[in-house]
Amino acid sequence: MFDAKNFVDEAILKLKEEIKGRAIIAVSGGVDSTVAAYLTWKAIGNRLLPVFIDTGLMRKNEDVYVKSIFSRIGMDVKVLNKKDDFLISLKGVIDPEKKRSVVGERFIRAFEEEAKNFGAEYLVQGTIAPDWIESGGGIRERIKTHHNVGGIPENIKLKIVEPLRDLYKDEVRAVARYIGLPISERQPFPGPGLSVRVIGEVTEERLNTLRDVTEIVESEIEAAAAKGEIQMPWQYFAVLLPIRTTGVHGDKRVYGETVAIRVIDSLDGMSGNYSQLPHSLLEKISIRITNEIPKINRVVYDITNKPPATIEWE
Ligand code: XMP
Numbered sequence: 471m472f473d474a475k476n477f478v479d480e481a482i483l484k485l486k487e488e489i490k491g492r493a494i495i496a497v498s499g500g501v502d503s504t505v506a507a508y509l510t511w512k513a514i515g516n517r518l519l520p521v522f523i524d525t526g527l528m529r530k531n532e533d534v535y536v537k538s539i540f541s542r543i544g545m546d547v548k549v550l551n552k553k554d555d556f557l558i559s560l561k562g563v564i565d566p567e568k569k570r571s572v573v574g575e576r577f578i579r580a581f582e583e584e585a586k587n588f589g590a591e592y593l594v595q596g597t598i599a600p601d602w603i604e605s606g607g608g609i610r611e612r613i614k615t616h617h618n619v620g621g622i623p624e625n626i627k628l629k630i631v632e633p634l635r636d637l638y639k640d641e642v643r644a645v646a647r648y649i650g651l652p653i654s655e656r657q658p659f660p661g662p663g664l665s666v667r668v669i670g671e672v673t674e675e676r677l678n679t680l681r682d683v684t685e686i687v688e689s690e691i692e693a694a695a696a697k698g699e700i701q702m703p704w705q706y707f708a709v710l711l712p713i714r715t716t717g718v719h720g721d722k723r724v725y726g727e728t729v730a731i732r733v734i735d736s737l738d739g740m741s742g743n744y745s746q747l748p749h750s751l752l753e754k755i756s757i758r759i760t761n762e763i764p765k766i767n768r769v770v771y772d773i774t775n776k777p778p779a780t781i782e783w784e
Contacts, residue, residue, distance in 0.1 A: 474645045474648035475648060477645055481633045483513075485513035485633055486513045488631055489594075490591075491589070491591045492589050493518050493592035493631065494520075494521060494585045494594070494628075495507045495518060495593070495595070496523050496577065496580075496595075497520050497521070497536060497540065498596075498661070499522070499532055499656070500596070500656060500658060500659055501653055502634055504646065504651055504653050505634060506596035506632075507520050507594070508543065509633050510594045510633065520540065521549070521584055522550070523550050523552050523577060524551045525556045525576070525663055527663030527664045527677065530685055536549075537549065539651075542652060548584075555580070556576050557673075559573075559575075560672045563672070564671055567615055569662060569666060569672070570616075570662050573663070574615070574661075581628065590628070591629055592628060592631050593630055593631065594633070595632050596632075596634055597634065598639060600638065600739055614780065616661060638738045639739055640738060657703075657705050657706065657707075658705055658739060660782055664677055667680060667684075667709045667783065668680055668709075669783055676710055679763065680710045680729075683708040683729050683759055683766065686755060686758050686762065687708045688706065691733065691751075694751050699748065699751065700745075700748070703734060704734050704742060705732070705734045705736070705739075705781060706732070707732055708729050708730065708731055709729065709732060709772075710728075714727060716767075717767030726764075727766045728769075729759065730770050730783070731755060731770070731771050731772065732744075732772045732781070732782075732783070733747055733771075734776070739781060741776050743775045744771075744772060744773045752771055755769070
């Protein structure tokens with residue numbers, strides 16, 4: 471049985487031993503990086519610099535959310551605006567693994583630059599067990615390169631510290647609950663962000679469209695769960711597809727965009743089932759999306775389990 475208190479005590483001791491100088495950590499507002507940042511901060515105090523890298527691939531208002539979460543804990547986060555760097559590097563990139571490596575590489579370059587300014591020799595990462603298992607660690611074949619694992623170039627100058635490496639998500643959540651972090655129940659969000667949910671080329675316009683859809687999907691699912699109409703799923707999000715289809719607005723033909731809704735029930739993200747949401751809820755989401763974002767005229771629901779599909783589309 472996993473003991474969160476024991477884990478926290480041991481992790482802080484280990485971090486104290488391991489990190490001799492200054493360290494940097496990129497926080498995303500997710501459970502893993504927030505827990506990793508908190509433990510490291512407890513171990514080395516202000517020798518840790520937490521940064522939020524605004525990649526332009528995040529959901530709406532994430533920078534404000536992340537800053538507020540950390541200020542509630544008592545930690546100060548530096549926000550780095552790297553939107554242009556990420557978008558330029560992703561220009562013309564369509565292959566999912568290439569997207570992941572481009573994003574990973576950009577992250578590392580941003581860390582290195584900021585680490586140099588801060589005089590840090592260590593990079594703390596919130597990597598958890600499924601990240602490296604699915605990236606081809608151990609005996610498994612690589613399914614996809616999780617950005618905080620596979621994107622790390624061989625010639626990285628920073629020493630990598632991964633305090634959550636052996637934990638599964640439910641254990642990280644238990645640690646977050648034990649510490650009292652307000653993000654303990656937050657749904658996972660992939661490191662490469664919305665770039666792996668915009669299928670095909672990632673452009674600012676497509677990212678903005680997906681941000682608007684994502685907000686509708688998240689708010690409707692969270693409202694339904696809060697009212698007790700559904701159980702809170704493991705993950706719920708939208709994917710913008712690279713195909714257009716014919717539709718009708720009023721009496722006019724439109725040739726619009728298509729989004730897929732993905733809602734998954736799972737324990738650890740390693741496997742999962744599509745969530746059998748009530749049709750009335752799916753219809754409400756579909757109507758809101760097509761009414762509020764007129765360029766979208768088709769909404770489909772992904773009814774594939776993992777396996778054979780993965781949770782994210784890329
Ligand atoms: P897949 O798509 O592999 O996703 O079934 C399993 C879980 O991992 C999340 N995911 C990521 N998390 N970096 C992360 O930190 C990544 O590169 C990444 N890719 C996928 C995904 O959202 C799901 O919860």
